[in-house]
Amino acid sequence: MTAPKSNNAPVGSVRCENTSLNLLKANDFVAQAIRERLPNVLVINICSSPGSGKTTLLQQTAQLLNDKLKIAVLVGDPETERDAIRMKDVGINALQIVTGGMCHIEAQMIFQALDHINLTDVDVLFIENVGNLVCPAAFDLGEDYRVTLLACTExxxxxxxxxxxxxxxxxxxxxxxxxxxxxxxxxxxxxxxAQDVNPNLEVIPISSLKDEGLDEWCSWVLRKAKAKKDTLVMS
Structure with missing residues (x-):
């Protein structure tokens, strides 16, 4: 939310606001470039707080859809490559994006990462965003869909x-x-x-450990992947 204007407002706060607007405009430009670069790939941006189960969900998803879709994952974290290692341990084509302390991924990071991951014949590219419910919401990463996990523990x-x-x-x-x-x-x-905030929001309860709701989730992914392919054929 933009703070009310005031004659007494510090000059620095105005510069910060303008810088943020310019940053988001630049980010949106790169996000569109990502869409143009990946016309055949369904891109899903997975967001949540830390510890909500994003990595475990993606491990399970890749295994359940292994014979139906070719999947790749870009994993964002402020430090370490632990989540990408977890992905690779179960055979997932994954690449870590280390943000260096930043609390979100920006489109430029995705654009640069595309040169370092093999997306040949990939149907779905998942982006596992940095654990944070605030900053990632402002940054378009060129995704087709944004999916937010909310753990019952939160x-x-x-x-x-x-x-x-x-x-x-x-x-x-x-x-x-x-x-x-x-x-x-x-x-x-x-x-x-959630639906008061966004009446069009779909909701699926899941447990990755108990395999509850994962069939419904995977069906959702399959439908979106098919719709993307159908749109490409029609165009």
């Missing part, structure tokens, strides 16, 4: 506390549902709040 009040993330997402995955018996968390309440 509490069911998050959609209205961090509305921009849910407003800019097409799908919310309510993760770690195997813990529901032990937590004061309501799937109905979080769904109501």
């Amino acid at each position: 509490g069911d009040d998050k959609p209205k506390k961090y509305p921009r993330m849910f407003l800019t997402s097409e799908l919310m995955l309510v993760s770690k549902t195997d813990l529901l018996p032990y937590l004061p968390f309501s799937v109905d309440a979080v769904t109501r709040d």
Whole structure:
């Protein structure tokens, strides 16, 4: 939210606001270049808080769809390559993007990473964003869809506390549902709040450890991949 203008506002705050606007405009330009570079690939940006289960979900997804889709993953983290190593350990074509302390991935990072990962015949490119419900919501990464995980351990009040993330997402995955018996968390309440923010938001409860909801999630991915291919053929 932009702060109200004031004659007493520090000059520095105005410069910061203009810089942010210029940064987002530049980011959007690169995001469009990514779309033009990947016309045949479905790009899905996976967002969440830290520890919501993004990496485990992508490991399971790649294994479940192994005979149906060719998948690659770009993994973002401020430090270490641990998540990309986890992906590669189960045979996933993955590349780590180390942001060097930045709390989000920007489109330029994705654009540069495309030169270092083999996307030949890839159907779906997943981007595992940095764990954060705030900053990643502002940055278009050239994705076709944004999917946000919300773990039951986080509490069911998050959609209205961090509305921009849910407003800019097409799908919310309510993760770690195997813990529901032990937590004061309501799937109905979080769904109501999320759809108050974004009435078009789809919701799928999942547990990667118990394989709950993963068939529905994988069907969603398959439908979107087919729609992307169909659109390309029609054009």
